[in-house]
Amino acid sequence: MKLAGKVAIVTGAARGIGRASAVLFAKEGARVTVADIRAEMGRETISMIENAGGEASFALTDVSKEDQVKKTVDETVGRWGRVDILFNNAGYPQVKRVEETSEAEWDHLFAVNLKSIFFGVKYAVPIMRRQGGGVILNMGSISGLVGQLRTPGYVASKGAVVLLTKSLALDYGADHIRVNCLCPGITDTPAFREHISSSADPEALIRERQTRVPLGRFLTPEDVARAALYLVSDDSEGITGIAHLVDGGMLAAAEYSSAWL
Numbered sequence: 001m002k003l004a005g006k007v008a009i010v011t012g013a014a015r016g017i018g019r020a021s022a023v024l025f026a027k028e029g030a031r032v033t034v035a036d037i038r039a040e041m042g043r044e045t046i047s048m049i050e051n052a053g054g055e056a057s058f059a060l061t062d063v064s065k066e067d068q069v070k071k072t073v074d075e076t077v078g079r080w081g082r083v084d085i086l087f088n089n090a091g092y093p094q095v096k097r098v099e100e101t102s103e104a105e106w107d108h109l110f111a112v113n114l115k116s117i118f119f120g121v122k123y124a125v126p127i128m129r130r131q132g133g134g135v136i137l138n139m140g141s142i143s144g145l146v147g148q149l150r151t152p153g154y155v156a157s158k159g160a161v162v163l164l165t166k167s168l169a170l171d172y173g174a175d176h177i178r179v180n181c182l183c184p185g186i187t188d189t190p191a192f193r194e195h196i197s198s199s200a201d202p203e204a205l206i207r208e209r210q211t212r213v214p215l216g217r218f219l220t221p222e223d224v225a226r227a228a229l230y231l232v233s234d235d236s237e238g239i240t241g242i243a244h245l246v247d248g249g250m251l252a253a254a255e256y257s258s259a260w261l
C-alpha cells in the first residue's frame, strides 16, 4: 500500500474526482477526511471507503470560508494526530463571459477555486512542518495552462492555481513539504454532465468534444485519481512545483480533431 500510515484531507470529495481520489487514497492505506458542502453525498463517500475496509470521516466544509477550513484541519489532527496529505480539489467551472458575470459571481469563483488553497495551506503547513514534511496537491486544469472560450474567470482562477503551486513549492521545499498541481483534461464527472446537459444538443456536444481528445475518450475520475495518488505518494518524492497534465493528449496539439485522421 502506497499511503500506509498517512492522514489525508481531500476537499470536494463528495463526488467526482475528489470522491475517486478519497476512495483510492483510503484503499492505499490513508485515513481520509472527506471535506465538502454536500453532506449526504459526502457520507456516501465515507460508506464506500468503509465498505472497502478503509477509514474516513466526513467534515462539512465550505472551502471558501477560512474558519471552516481551519476547523477541518484542526479536527483531522484531533482525530488522527497528523496531516500528511492535503488535496485541494474542490472547485467549479463558470461558463460566462466577463460582461455577463457579476462581481459576486467572480469573487465566489475565486474564493472556491483559489482562496481555498490559501486557507488550506495556511493551516496545514505548520502541522506538516512540525511533523517533518508533507504533500500538498492543488487542483488546476488544462484551462489553467491555455485559454478557453467563454470561461475567463475559470481560466484565470486555474492559471493562478498553477503559479501559486510553483511559488508554494519554493517557500516550503526546505521544510520537506512538496507542492504540486494536477491539470486534468475533460473528465466525465457530475459537474461535466451538468455542463453538457445545459447545452442545446448534449449528444452532439459529447461527440464533438471527444474528437478533440487524441486518446479518443474522456478521462474517468479514476484516471485522474491515479495521477493524484502518484503525486501524493513517495513514488513522486523527487517532484515539487510541477503542473502535471492528465489530459488524454489534448495539450499535445495547438489544434487537433480525430475527424482529420
Ligand SMILES: NC(=O)c1ccc[n+]([C@@H]2O[C@H](COP(=O)([O-])OP(=O)(O)OC[C@H]3O[C@@H](n4cnc5c(N)ncnc54)[C@H](O)[C@@H]3O)[C@@H](O)[C@H]2O)c1
Residues within 6 Å of the ligand: 011, 012, 013, 014, 015, 016, 017, 018, 035, 036, 037, 038, 061, 062, 063, 064, 089, 090, 091, 092, 093, 112, 139, 140, 141, 142, 183, 184, 185, 186, 187, 188, 189, 190, 191, 192
Ligand atoms: N471534470 C473536468 O473535466 C475537470 C477538468 C479539469 C479540472 N477539473 C477540476 O477538478 C475539480 C473537481 O471537479 P469535478 O469535475 O470532480 O466536479 P464535481 O462538481 O463533480 O465535484 C466537485 C465537488 O466539490 C464540491 N464543492 C464545490 N464547492 C465547494 C465548496 N465551496 N466547498 C467544499 N466543497 C465544494 C462539490 O460539492 C463536489 O462534491 C474542480 O476543481 C474542477 O475545476 C475538472
